[in-house]
Amino acid sequence: MVEAGAIAHLTSRILNEFHELRLTMKTANRSPALKTVVPEIKSQLDALIYTDFLMQTPYTWLRHLPRFLKAINLRLERRQQDPNKDKQKSQELAPLLLKFQEATKKQNKEKTQNPDLTTYFWMLEEFRVSLFAQELKTSMPISIKRLQKQWEKVLS
Numbered sequence: 530m531v532e533a534g535a536i537a538h539l540t541s542r543i544l545n546e547f548h549e550l551r552l553t554m555k556t557a558n559r560s561p562a563l564k565t566v567v568p569e570i571k572s573q574l575d576a577l578i579y580t581d582f583l584m585q586t587p588y589t590w591l592r593h594l595p596r597f598l599k600a601i602n603l604r605l606e607r608r609q610q611d612p613n614k615d616k617q618k619s620q621e622l623a624p625l626l627l628k629f630q631e632a633t634k635k636q637n638k639e640k641t642q643n644p645d646l647t648t649y650f651w652m653l654e655e656f657r658v659s660l661f662a663q664e665l666k667t668s669m670p671i672s673i674k675r676l677q678k679q680w681e682k683v684l685s
Contacts, residue, residue, distance in 0.1 A: 539594075550574070566615065570605070574601070600662035600665050601661075603661060604662060648679060
């Protein structure tokens with residue numbers, strides 16, 4: 530069982546990273562290089578930080594949220610420097626995200642839960658780290674091939 534002090538410290542880290550990211554997002558709408566990526570980032574943030582996320586996110590993944598948020602911040606910084614490189618990486622991610630979003634809509638409509646789809650979601654977050662903030666390292670080996678294998682589990 531995780532101690533309350535550890536949860537409090539983790540919560541503080543998450544909220545600090547989230548606050549920094551929100552400040553960056555405020556200026557992002559004014560930057561031509563960032564404007565096009567803002568909707569994707571907002572969608573990602575909505576999936577990570579929502580009402581009751583502290584209660585609903587398993588600790589296994591909750592402890593990775595500061596890194597995921599930091600990766601988003603790094604992505605925004607780098608996109609301003611080289612929008613084309615970010616665009617190229619986004620194109621790798623886009624079909625994977627689309628599949629996930631469509632499956633999530635279907636799952637919500639049917640009011641079902643697929644643990645394999647949840648695993649796929651967290652693997653997508655790790656993949657984003659590997660694409661946009663490699664120096665933060667992933668918590669697991671991740672690749673498009675591994676994501677495809679997990680997607681097969683989602684479909685079965």
